[in-house]
Amino acid sequence: MAQQAPILIVGAGQAGAMAAAELRKLGHADRIVMVGGERHAPYERPPLSKAVLADAGQRGQIGVHPASFYAEREIDLRLGTTVTAIDPARSVAACTDGSEIHFGACLLATGGSARALKALPPGTPDVHYLRTLDDADALREAMQRADEILVIGGGFLGLETASTAVDLGLKVTVLESADTLLGRAAPAELGDWLAQRIRARGVDLRLGCQIAAIEPQSQGVRVQLADGTAWQVPVLVVAIGLTPNSGLAAGAGLALHPGNGGIRIDERGRTSAPNIYAAGDCASQFHPLFGTEMRLESWQSANEQARIAATSMLGLEAAPAATPWFWTDQFGCNVQMLGAAHAGIRYAWRERPPGDAASPKFMLLGTLDGRLRHAIAVNAGGDLRQLRALFGLPVEEHLARLCDAALPLRQLVREVQADATGRTASLTTL
Ligand SMILES: Cc1cc2nc3c(=O)[nH]c(=O)nc-3n(C[C@H](O)[C@H](O)[C@H](O)COP(=O)(O)OP(=O)(O)OC[C@H]3O[C@@H](n4cnc5c(N)ncnc54)[C@H](O)[C@@H]3O)c2cc1C
Known part of the structure; x- marks a missing residue:
């Protein structure tokens, strides 16, 4: 019996590795081929500027999956190999090792390059x-x-x-x-x-x-x-930013965003070519929270887009992406962000320690049209998690209380959520 054409994943990074795992988790039993330009199996990049930069001993801790994962799940991982061209009409990819891969569906998870x-x-x-x-x-x-x-x-x-x-x-x-x-x-x-x-x-x-x-x-x-x-x-x-690796997609005639250069995808991760998907730093997607198309360069966004693209590739319905979340560790601070910066957002402080405080802890709450759109927590990741429930809801009249660090956030969020969802519900029934 003829074998079904494999799912091809181009790029063995965060999004590629997460998509492969999701495909297997969802029961896809046919072949998966993952082609990666680097010689390393997929690894997490966030530690590269933190623990791994400080200490070579951390290098072994950063695999996206354990080393045995790919063989155990029969994922054909081809490292040190680059896909040089894709022909969407024939569903064929050409590789630097001289091979051609005929695919049933393809995920472009090519990330970006330092500008x-x-x-x-x-x-x-x-x-x-x-x-x-x-x-x-x-x-x-x-x-x-x-x-x-x-x-x-x-x-x-x-x-x-x-x-x-x-x-x-x-x-x-x-x-x-x-x-x-x-x-x-x-x-x-x-x-x-x-x-x-x-x-x-x-x-x-x-x-x-x-x-x-x-x-x-x-x-x-x-x-x-x-x-x-x-x-x-x-x-x-x-360190002046990132250029999305979208040359392969451009060569294949796929639509790119004219501003951010990313490969345009819809809410299911589909590009403009049938059976070709994209996820991660290379992808540009409309974000309903901001009413605009954006290319998010973050670990969480790569994981979310990979999950959704993998689900869609199997013809299944994926749960929508979670609110964008990002973190950075620097100068003794863990900074986490929910949502994203956007023109017109106004910010209010929840506590405001001086910059030289030994262990600062505070938040900045950003609202647009009275709705919570961006929240930044410094050494306050637990508080940020509480706020997730209020994202996109009208909070303007509760903002002063939400910014009062003397008030316990958990209880407050419950009250504000009940009030805001109640008002949103009554407005929609008018
Ligand atoms: C130093 C550093 C620190 C970071 N810190 C944070 C952080 O603290 N918090 C956070 O949220 N995010 C952080 N990020 C961002 C996060 O790591 C990225 O958003 C994430 O790795 C994106 O995943 P990706 O799969 O889209 O791309 P990548 O992980 O870059 O993977 C893409 C892979 O595709 C390969 N590839 C490209 N083209 C081809 C081709 N034609 N053929 C074969 N292979 C190809 C590339 O070689 C690469 O290995 C950091 C990134 C860096 C670099």
């Missing part, structure tokens, strides 16, 4: 980009030999790297062209608070600065600002 500065292509000596385990190994080894690093980029990745470097005892400089930190993902309230904290930990943080020149030297790199300030550093880290 590079033109003057400093990847491979430039003493310049580091951080996306892969190999990148993290190279940066750790470089930091072990150095006493100083300079980080370009004040986003999550740059700041986590700076934080790890501070913990390792290095002198750290961070250059950010915007006037606040985390500008794309968080409000100025958080960025300004964090800037104060980072400076209190000894980091030379320069905001609103324009780099005039970057010149690799025989040893290290020279960086000069437009105001003439210059550094000669042994290690330079460039």
Whole structure:
């Protein structure tokens, strides 16, 4: 009997590995082929700028699944192999090892690549980009030999790297062209608070600065600002964002978002080509909470989109995605976010400790049109979990109480939820 064409997963990262697991969990017994460009089995990337960057001993702890998982579930994992082209009309993928894979359905889980500065292509000596385990190994080894690093980029990745470097005892400089930190993902309230904290930990943080020149030297790199300030550093880290790996999809004629460059998918993970799905950092999707299409770069979003795409591939109905959730660990703080930043959101504090507090604990609640759209918790992940119940609900008239840290949140959330859902229900019956 002819074998059914396999499900092909392109990309052996977070989304790819989670999709393969979901397919097996849902009872898919036919072949699954997962092709991954890296030589490592799927691993979690969040520790690459945190525990794994500090300590090589953590490398063995980061598999998305245990090493035996793929063989046990008969997932044909082909590592160190890249898919170079997909022909949607013939349902065929071509690989760098010369093979062609005829697929029944295909998931593009190709992630993204660190955005590079033109003057400093990847491979430039003493310049580091951080996306892969190999990148993290190279940066750790470089930091072990150095006493100083300079980080370009004040986003999550740059700041986590700076934080790890501070913990390792290095002198750290961070250059950010915007006037606040985390500008794309968080409000100025958080960025300004964090800037104060980072400076209190000894980091030379320069905001609103324009780099005039970057010149690799025989040893290290020279960086000069437009105001003439210059550094000669042994290690330079460039953390200026991500470019989605959507070239394969573009070559196959799939629709991409003109703004964020991601592969457009619908609520079931389907791309514009039949039987081709996408998930993770490479995918662009409409988010009803914000009424707009976005490309979320987060561990949770990769997992959720993978689950939904895998379910849809089997012709089943998936539960909708959970509210977007993101975390970062830096400078002694665990920062968690529910929802996402969006133009027009107004923020209110629930407690407001100074940036140099030893163990700060607070939240910022963001509302748009009176509804809770974004919540940020610093060392208060438990409180954030409580707030999940209020997402998207009208909370404006309860905001002052929700921001009063003297009031116990659990009870308050119950009351507000009952009131808000009651009012929403009575409005819909009018
Ligand atoms: C250093 C770092 C720290 C992070 N920290 C956090 C955090 O604290 N919290 C959080 O929520 N998120 C964090 N993230 C983000 C999170 O890890 C990503 O959102 C997640 O890994 C996305 O998963 P993915 O499967 O879409 O992409 P990836 O995990 O990048 O996997 C994509 C894989 O596809 C492969 N590939 C690409 N093209 C091809 C091809 N043509 N053929 C074969 N293989 C291909 C790539 O080589 C890669 O291995 C962090 C990311 C990094 C890099």
